[in-house]
Structures are given as structure tokens and as C-alpha cells.
Amino acid sequence: MMQERMGTICLLVAGCSTLLLISVLLFMVLESWPVWSAVSPLAFILGTDWNPLAEPLQLGIGTMILSTLWTALGALLLAVPLGLCCAIFLAEFAPQWMANILRPVLNLLTGIPSVVYGFLGATVLVKFFEINFAMASGESLFCASLVLTIMVLPYIISTSESALRAIPPEYRQVSLALGVSKPYLTLRVLLPLAKRGLLGAIILSFGRAAGETMAVLMLAGNTMVLPTSWFSKGEPLPALIALELGTSEVGSLHYQGLFAAGLVLLLFVLGMNLLLALFRRDRRSGVS
Amino acid sequence: MKKFKFLLVSLLVLLVLAGCGQTSEAPKSEPAKETAAKDQSIKLGGSSTLAPVIAKCADDFTEQYKTWNKVDPQLPEEPIVIFVSTGGSGFGVKSALDGTVNIGLVSREMKEEEKAKMPNGKIIKLGSDALAIAVNPQNPVVQVKPNLTTDEVKRIFAGEIKTWQELDAKLPNRPTVLAIRDLGGGASQVFDELVMKKTPVAKEAIQLPSMGALAGKVAENADAIGYVSTGLIKQNEGKISALNIDDVTPTNENIASGQYKIARPLLLVTKEQPDQKQQLFIDYLLSEKGLKVVEEMGFVPTAK
Numbered sequence: 001m002m003q004e005r006m007g008t009i010c011l012l013v014a015g016c017s018t019l020l021l022i023s024v025l026l027f028m029v030l031e032s033w034p035v036w037s038a039v040s041p042l043a044f045i046l047g048t049d050w051n052p053l054a055e056p057l058q059l060g061i062g063t064m065i066l067s068t069l070w071t072a073l074g075a076l077l078l079a080v081p082l083g084l085c086c087a088i089f090l091a092e093f094a095p096q097w098m099a100n101i102l103r104p105v106l107n108l109l110t111g112i113p114s115v116v117y118g119f120l121g122a123t124v125l126v127k128f129f130e131i132n133f134a135m136a137s138g139e140s141l142f143c144a145s146l147v148l149t150i151m152v153l154p155y156i157i158s159t160s161e162s163a164l165r166a167i168p169p170e171y172r173q174v175s176l177a178l179g180v181s182k183p184y185l186t187l188r189v190l191l192p193l194a195k196r197g198l199l200g201a202i203i204l205s206f207g208r209a210a211g212e213t214m215a216v217l218m219l220a221g222n223t224m225v226l227p228t229s230w231f232s233k234g235e236p237l238p239a240l241i242a243l244e245l246g247t248s249e250v251g252s253l254h255y256q257g258l259f260a261a262g263l264v265l266l267l268f269v270l271g272m273n274l275l276l277a278l279f280r281r282d283r284r285s286g287v288s
Numbered sequence: 289m290k291k292f293k294f295l296l297v298s299l300l301v302l303l304v305l306a307g308c309g310q311t312s313e314a315p316k317s318e319p320a321k322e323t324a325a326k327d328q329s330i331k332l333g334g335s336s337t338l339a340p341v342i343a344k345c346a347d348d349f350t351e352q353y354k355t356w357n358k359v360d361p362q363l364p365e366e367p368i369v370i371f372v373s374t375g376g377s378g379f380g381v382k383s384a385l386d387g388t389v390n391i392g393l394v395s396r397e398m399k400e401e402e403k404a405k406m407p408n409g410k411i412i413k414l415g416s417d418a419l420a421i422a423v424n425p426q427n428p429v430v431q432v433k434p435n436l437t438t439d440e441v442k443r444i445f446a447g448e449i450k451t452w453q454e455l456d457a458k459l460p461n462r463p464t465v466l467a468i469r470d471l472g473g474g475a476s477q478v479f480d481e482l483v484m485k486k487t488p489v490a491k492e493a494i495q496l497p498s499m500g501a502l503a504g505k506v507a508e509n510a511d512a513i514g515y516v517s518t519g520l521i522k523q524n525e526g527k528i529s530a531l532n533i534d535d536v537t538p539t540n541e542n543i544a545s546g547q548y549k550i551a552r553p554l555l556l557v558t559k560e561q562p563d564q565k566q567q568l569f570i571d572y573l574l575s576e577k578g579l580k581v582v583e584e585m586g587f588v589p590t591a592k
Binding site for chain 2: 243
């Protein structure tokens with residue numbers, strides 16, 4: 001009886017939070033609806049001119065999407081090798097006491113507010129680039145990527161470590177019985193087995209990096225130029241929304257365009273997470 | 289233990305439900321309040337630049353007096369209700385004309401045809417919103433060329449003048465770093481209207497999320513040039529320097545007299561002569577207290 005009631009209550013609460021997600025999506029679609037009829041979705045996504053106040057108005061977020069990809073993929077390029085090595089070390093090689101110190105420290109990194117990262121980056125990194133590379137202005141997509149790297153590292157490490165630990169002990173025992181060396185066991189046996197989990201870790205952190213706002217807003221430079229290299233300035237999607245939503249006129253196409261940009265970002269990150277879920281399910285039915 | 293947990297969960301659910309109930313009830317009670325307040329309230333609306341100033345003043349005003357009879361003993365003992373809404377200067381003029389608001393808030397010059405539609409109306413200048421063209425004090429331009437023409441400013445921000453040397457041969461061959469506000473902001477609109485005149489700002493310009501951040505950027509980057517609210521120039525004295533535009537220094541006197549050109553007026557507009565209550569509030573806005581708020585928000589108050 002008691003359990004039954006608990007069950008219904010939990011169902012209710014869970015249902016509410018699911019409803020919340022759906023209503024957010026619905027709201028974004030409704031708010032951005034006029035944009036999709038004013039500009040075709042393809043022109044909106046691929047267009048490189050964003051000037052919603054000009055006559056005729058230009059709504060194209062291609063520049064921002066490209067900037068988002070640069071920063072997020074750049075962050076992954078740096079974070080994945082580092083994070084994987086860290087995870088392998090923690091799961092396989094680190095002595096118990098050392099892992100017990102390192103793990104909480106790494107997890108603490110997730111607790112640092114992103115605005116603090118952004119602020120540190122703006123005062124330290126931007127200045128560093130200005131002085132050492134004689135740049136007129138130190139902000140760049142690379143700068144944003146560097147900070148994002150630190151921000152997503154803990155996610156990569158903890159997810160890939162648990163993927164490595166989830167491998168059944170039989171594999172280790174068999175390898176030991178065959179007299180295989182530890183590096184061989186790790187690189188040739190464990191890594192291929194945990195492949196899906198590791199890929200999941202990468203996708204998860206990509207979603208995180210693409211959606212991060214504050215640090216990127218303070219470091220990417222926010223220019224409208226199409227970024228041609230990692231070291232040029234750009235304006236990632238979250239930065240665009242954070243910058244302009246506050247001052248846009250409610251109900252104008254500018255406002256709706258920002259919602260449309262948000263919808264694109266949301267679908268993008270949501271798609272990433274769905275992909276992750278797909279990998280997770282595969283893994284479960286796969287190894288164990 | 290289990291019972292305790294159950295209690296906790298049900299409490300949480302109750303809280304959530306209570307929260308839901310409240311939000312759905314809120315809109316119901318509001319219209320009732322509005323109709324009751326309709327006849328005696330003052331409605332202002334328009335420019336999003338001016339609205340925060342007016343909203344702050346309206347708050348102070350209602351806080352101080354609470355009822356009308358305390359402002360003026362002849363008035364009945366009715367609560368003071370002032371509504372402030374935003375929607376842009378155009379909306380301010382339009383709704384003042386059609387009576388949606390009693391006083392329109394406009395942060396640009398009134399057009400002649402708009403003035404013609406309100407022959408009995410009143411236009412009251414509360415102050416000006418001025419932008420100074422600011423550079424880092426370490427930039428030699430401060431000594432070499434402290435006077436820029438509007439056209440030079442326009443060419444710098446349009447990206448035609450890309451290095452300081454192109455501006456003046458005595459200046460170093462370093463790129464100009466353009467610092468601007470994001471598109472929607474009032475400042476960028478003023479700048480577009482008064483300086484750029486439809487020429488787009490260079491895409492290389494760095495957009496900053498607030499006036500404070502813009503001033504900070506200019507203060508720490510020796511090659512930066514940006515438009516900064518004149519209020520902030522005073523706050524950051526020594527860290528950023530304002531250049532003269534067409535030989536006019538952006539001082540409060542020059543802005544108030546209209547000699548400094550990169551500025552726009554902040555206006556209150558009424559279609560007819562304001563009634564007694566409206567006049568009292570306008571008087572309050574023009575009093576020392578009101579003008580102090582104008583100054584605190586980074587604008588130049590009108591001369592008393």
C-alpha cells in the first residue's frame with residue numbers, strides 16, 4: 001500500500017520534470033515561429049550576416065554556429081587526450097591513496113562557477129596573449145577553447161574512468177593469467193572494450209562545451225567575422241543570445257530570431273545527448 | 289525512517305503544487321487591481337533607455353508620498369499608482385498620441401510631423417544621453433590628435449581606417465581595436481544614428497556585454513577605441529580619455545547646450561496639457577531628486 005503510493009508520487013514528480021522539458025521545447029518553437037516563416041531554416045542556419053535591426057533585416061547564424069563548433073571541437077581536441085590519459089591513470093595505474101586524493105580534486109573542478117573561469121581567463125589569458133604574441137586584442141576562440149578544456153576535463157575523466165571500471169574483472173584475470181604486461185592489458189584489451197563508454201564521455205563533454213555561455217562570452221571576442229582559424233575571434237551561439245536578448249525589443253523579429261538561435265542550439269545539444277543515450281544502451285547490451 | 293521519508297516527499301509535492309497554484313492565480317487577481325487603479329493612475333511608456341530612470345523615480349515617488357493628499361493637500365486621499373512600460377521611442381510617441389499612456393518617453397529628437405500632431409502638447413527635456421569617443425590614456429593619439437571629426441570617427445568604426453598610423457602619420461603602426469556595445473543596446477542605436485548614419489560598423493569590432501565592460505576594455509587595451517557613456521568617463525577618470533569631436537569636448541555644459549553632437553535628448557511627451565497629478569510627477573522628475581537619478585543612471589541631467 002505504502003509502496004504503491006510512493007510509486008505514484010514518484011511517477012507524478014518524474015512526469016512533471018519531463019513535462020518541463022517538453023514545455024521548454026514547445027515554448028522555444030512558439031516564440032521563434034515567425035522567424036521560420038520570414039527566413040527559411042536553411043538560410044537561417046547557413047546565413048553569415050546577422051543584423052536584425054537593419055533594413056532589410058538579416059538573420060543568419062552561420063557565423064555563430066561555426067564559432068560554436070570551433071570553440072567546442074577545439075576544447076575537445078585538447079581535453080580528450082588529457083582526460084583519457086588521466087582516466088586510464090586513475091583507473092589502472094594510480095595507487096589507491098593517490099586516486100583518493102585526485103578524484104575529489106578533479107570533481108571539485110566541476111563546482112567552480114563558469115563566470116569565475118571566464119573572469120580568470122579574461123584577466124590572465126587575454127593579457128597573456130596580448131603581451132606574448134603581440135596581438136592587438138587577446139580574445140580569441142582558442143582562448144575560449146582553453147578555458148572550456150579545463151571546464152569539461154572533469155566530465156571526460158569521471159565518465160571514462162567509470163567506463164573502464166565497468167569492464168568485468170574476468171578480462172583482467174585472464175590477461176594476468178596469460179602473463180600479459182599491464183600497459184598491453186590497458187591499451188589492447190581494456191581500451192577497445194570500453195570504446196563505447198569513452199565515446200559517450202566525449203559526446204557528453206561536447207554538449208557541455210557547446211552550451212557553455214559565460215566563459216565563452218568573456219573570452220571569444222564577440223565579433224561578427226566568419227572565423228577562419230582557431231585564433232580568430234568569433235561569437236558562439238550562447239554568447240550571442242546572452243549578449244542581445246536583454247536589449248532586444250520583446251516581440252520583434254530580433255527577439256524571435258534569438259529564440260530561434262536558442263532553439264537551434266538546444267536541438268543541437270539535445271541531439272548530442274540522444275546520441276549519447278544510444279551509445280549507452282548499446283554498451284549495456286554489448287559487453288556485460 | 290520510511291514514514292519520515294514519505295512525509296518529506298509528500299511535503300515536497302505539496303510545495304510544488306502550491307507553487308503551481310499560485311502562478312495560475314496571479315494573473316486573475318491582477319486585472320481586478322488594474323481596473324480599480326485605472327482612473328487614478330499615471331501611465332508612462334516608451335524608450336527603453338529612459339524607462340529605468342522613470343521607473344526608479346516612480347518607485348521613490350510612491351515610496352515617499354504613498355497617497356496623493358500627501359503630495360498636495362488639495363488632492364483626495366488616493367494611493368499613488370504609476371505604471372511604466374517600455375516599447376521604444378516610437379511606441380512612446382504613438383501611445384502618447386492615441387492615449388494609451390499619459391506621458392510618452394522618447395529618447396530622440398521629435399520629428400516635425402509628430403510635433404504637428406500635438407499642438408497643445410508639452411515636450412519636456414529631462415536630460416541627454418551622450419557618448420564620448422574614448423581611448424586609452426597611454427595611446428599617443430591623446431597628445432598627437434585629441435580632436436577627431438565625426439567623419440574620422442565614422443571611418444574608424446566602419447573599418448576604413450584600420451591602423452592608428454592611417455589616422456595620423458605620427459601615430460604607431462598598430463591596428464585599431466574597436467570596442468562596441470551589442471546591437472540591441474540603446475548606445476549602439478545612438479551611435480548608428482548620429483555617427484555611422486547607416487554605414488555598418490566593421491565586423492571586426494568586439495562586442496561587449498555592458499557599458500562597464502566596454503570602459504574596462506578601453507582602460508586595459510592601449511589600442512582600443514570605443515564609445516562610452518559620458519557618465520562612465522567621469523567614474524574612470526585617468527583610466528580612459530575622451531577625445532574631442534569636431535573641436536567640442538564632451539563636458540556636461542557642452543552636452544546640455546547641444547554643442548556636443550553625439551548625444552540624444554531624453555524627452556517626456558504629452559498630447560494635451562498634463563493634469564494636476566501628472567504635472568506633480570513631472571515636477572518631481574525635474575526636481576533635484578529626479579535629476580539625481582538621471583545622473584546616477586549615466587545620463588547628463590538637463591540644466592536647472
